[in-house]
Amino acid sequence: MNIEVVKNEIYKLKEEKKALIVAHNYQIDEVQEIADFVGDSFYLSKVCAQRPEKVIVFCGVHFMAESAKILSPHKKVLLPEIDAGCPLADMVTAEDVENLKKKYPDYSIVCYINSPASVKAKSDVICTSSNAVKIVKDFPNDKIIFLPDKNLGSFVKKQVPEKDIILWEGFCITHYKIKKEDVEKAKSLHPNALVLVHPECRPEVVELADFVGSTKQIIDFATASKEKEFIIGTEMGVLYSLKKLNPDKKFYILHPGMICPNMKKNTLQSVRDALLYERYQIEVEEEIMEGAKRALSKMLEMG
Ligand code: 13P
Structure with missing residues (x-):
């Protein structure tokens, strides 16, 4: 049609x-x-x-x-x-949360929004990639279980070293494709570009980035920046707003497989x-x- x-x-x-x-x-x-x-x-x-x-x-x-x-x-x-659906959201169940609560009774559960409602219902607070650091930092308990994304969790752990944070083993199958070598290669091909990645990327990828943020934060950062070239470490859909808002800037996607099938x-x-x-x-x-x-x-x- x-x-x-x-x-x-x-x-x-x-x-x-x-x-x-x-x-x-x-x-x-x-x-x-x-x-x-x-x-x-x-x-x-x-x-x-x-x-x-x-x-x-x-x-x-x-x-x-x-x-x-x-x-x-x-x-x-x-x-x-x-x-x-979201494979990451399916990597944790309400029963898993129940078991964690029994094992670690004095820990609070901070749950990434990429999760089923049944898991959210057993959590103390929800976060997204744009506010995870703030939520964990401000939550009135120093003992935190962060689930289900281990990569976002490790990013938070680095930013909030004063807290005791236990991570769950979930991950995003799309962001997981990006390896450290992809960043090194992209940087050698585009030496003047800044690397902007989503915190669902592996820790070794996040380590090499100039900026780490949610999809909106990546778009806002590139739009406000005086720089002209950016290497993007998240799903390709962000290129729509990036190009629309910044027709004079260049964007290179970090990995050709950055397509979330869902x-x-x-x-x-x-x-x-x-x-x-x-x-x-x-x-x-x-x-x-x-x-x-x-x-x-x-x-x-x-x-
Ligand atoms: P945002 O927090 O940027 O919306 O990211 C959600 C997500 O599922 C990333 O894979």
Whole structure:
């Protein structure tokens, strides 16, 4: 089907249903283009909680739409592709958290937003890649279990050496592809470029970076910088905003495999269908909802 026809249908349906469309920085360009707001997990969770629209089409992966639903249970939150999941989020279960709590009763659980609602419900506070350091630093307990991402956890551990932090073994399969050698090679090819990476990268990659931040922080850093060339260590979707906001700057992706297969599932067609058929509605079990909302709201309060 013609792209312009689908776009026009989306705008018409959006108007009719008074819906809000948000897109994560990893979405395909066409989806980012039709969204009302584009950003990182933290920014989008705030936008969804604050905006008045009662229908939200969340162009991202399942845990993101689920977090929006938890923060606004009275809104209809739609995920265009219901099987857009996150392997990292699936690397920890509520039962794992229960076992950790028994083993380490005086530790607090700081849980990355890339996790299922059932895990959030058993955590003390949630964080995203943009506020993890602040949340761990400010949380009123020096003993922390950080889960599920061991790489973001190691980054936090380095920034907050005064705390005792236990890490879980999860990781993002896309960021994990970047190796130290990729950074060294990219630097030799582009000696004037700054290296900007996401904290889900391996610690040895983070070590070589000039800047470490969430997708939005990477975009904001490159946009504010006086430098003209950047090597980017995160999913390729960020190139959409980077190039749009900085037409005079050059961006080189650190690894050709920086494509999150789940984030790329949403298409213009599935966004149109999401609006038309009001699908796929995200629901959260009642007994999980309360605990997950408490942990997510704590993040908004602190972050
Ligand atoms: P952001 O915090 O930048 O949204 O990152 C989320 C994510 O899943 C990165 O892989």
